[in-house]
Amino acid sequence: MTPRTCSPAPPLDPALDPDEELARFASALGHPARVRILRFLLEREECFAGAIVEHIPLAQSTVSQHLKVLREAGLVRGEVDGLHVCYCADRVRLRKIGDLVNALTPGPTEPAPAS
Amino acid sequence: MTPRTCSPAPPLDPALDPDEELARFASALGHPARVRILRFLLEREECFAGAIVEHIPLAQSTVSQHLKVLREAGLVRGEVDGLHVCYCADRVRLRKIGDLVNALTPGPTEPAPAS
DNA sequence: CAGCTGTATCGTTTATTGACGGTCAACGGA
DNA sequence: TCCGTTGACCGTCAATAAACGATACAGCTG
Numbered sequence: 098m099t100p101r102t103c104s105p106a107p108p109l110d111p112a113l114d115p116d117e118e119l120a121r122f123a124s125a126l127g128h129p130a131r132v133r134i135l136r137f138l139l140e141r142e143e144c145f146a147g148a149i150v151e152h153i154p155l156a157q158s159t160v161s162q163h164l165k166v167l168r169e170a171g172l173v174r175g176e177v178d179g180l181h182v183c184y185c186a187d188r189v190r191l192r193k194i195g196d197l198v199n200a201l202t203p204g205p206t207e208p209a210p211a212s
Numbered sequence: 213m214t215p216r217t218c219s220p221a222p223p224l225d226p227a228l229d230p231d232e233e234l235a236r237f238a239s240a241l242g243h244p245a246r247v248r249i250l251r252f253l254l255e256r257e258e259c260f261a262g263a264i265v266e267h268i269p270l271a272q273s274t275v276s277q278h279l280k281v282l283r284e285a286g287l288v289r290g291e292v293d294g295l296h297v298c299y300c301a302d303r304v305r306l307r308k309i310g311d312l313v314n315a316l317t318p319g320p321t322e323p324a325p326a327s
Numbered sequence: 328c329a330g331c332t333g334t335a336t337c338g339t340t341t342a343t344t345g346a347c348g349g350t351c352a353a354c355g356g357a
Numbered sequence: 358t359c360c361g362t363t364g365a366c367c368g369t370c371a372a373t374a375a376a377c378g379a380t381a382c383a384g385c386t387g
Contacts, residue, residue: 116247123247126313127239128375132231139316146334159376161335166374180333180384188317195317198241198310201254202303243345261364274346276365281344295354295363 103143103174103185115197122194125170130155131163135172138186145181218258218289218300230312237309240285245270246278250287253301260296 126132130153137152138144150160164184167173172191175184241247245268252267253259265275279299282288287306290299 116251117244120242120244120247123238123240124242125238127235127242129232129235130375132235132238136231136316147332150334155375156377157334158336158378162375165335175334177334177383182334186317188319191313191317192319195310195313198306198313201251202301202306202310204303204307245345262362265364270345271347272364273348273366277345280365290364292353292364297364 103176103183103187119194119197122170122172122190122197125166125172126194128163128166130160131167134160134163135167135186135191138173138184139188139191143183143185145178145183146175147181149184218291218298218302234309234312237285237287237305237312240281240287241309243278243281245275246282249275249278250282250301250306253288253299254303254306258298258300260293260298261290262296264299 126135133153134149137149141148146161146164149164150157153160155163164173164175168175170190171187173184173186175182177183241250248268249264252264256263261276261279264279265272268275270278279288279290283290285305286302287309288299288301290297292298
């Protein structure tokens with residue numbers, strides 16, 4: 098069976114200059130609870146919202162808000178599955194953030210932006 | 213002459229759990245003006261504060277605030293050089309952020325945390 | 328259909344952030 | 358010594374974010 102992975106590709110705002118884009122992602126990661134949620138989702142490949150709420154010592158509504166922020170940044174996707182909502186971290190998007198950060202400091206591990 | 217590189221190694225708060233640490237860094241990167249400042253510093257290897265203020269369409273005091281945030285996150289160092297303050301981006305710290313983000317998504321380019 | 332359950336959203340409160348002008352300390356030059 | 362320049366810091370204001378309880382809503386289940 099498929100391990101309940103979320104839909105493959107949400108759109109991404111194309112009209113952002115790189116600084117704004119990076120700032121947007123970083124901003125979404127800029128709260129410990131959100132990092133924690135993200136890490137939790139990454140550990141478990143997928144899970145429904147209730148599990149997250151149980152894992153995080155915050156009110157359900159607060160967790161939902163954080164999930165919304167993560168969703169809007171595209172770091173997380175959620176899709177309704179009957180009664181539950183199944184959330185997944187978007188690894189591709191996360192990779193992209195790492196790339197954006199690494200691109201700031203061209204160095205030994207990052208050959209060159211090149212053409 | 214030395215190219216005005218800043219001092220080598222400021223301390224780093226050791227007692228932070230990884231989530232908080234990442235959130236802290238991300239939070240510092242979470243504003244377009246700060247990303248822009250950082251990029252500007254990275255382009256120029258070093259420069260004094262006035263140049264940054266000229267480059268960013270914000271009041272001097274605002275830029276100074278942003279520099280403070282970047283300084284407190286350890287992304288930037290500034291040292292007084294007579295009348296000026298010489299700012300440098302901390303490439304090592306920036307690398308570390310990239311690593312922290314990439315470590316979230318162990319994948320093809322990131323062999324494994326291993327033992 | 329009625330009720331329960333899992334989530335999202337609303338409205339409120341408090342805390343934090345962003346931007347600004349003003350000011351102050353440090354320094355260098357006249 | 359006096360002045361101009363540089364940049365940090367302070368106080369203020371407005372805007373945004375974080376947290377919560379309450380409520381609304383959608384979809385099962387009886």
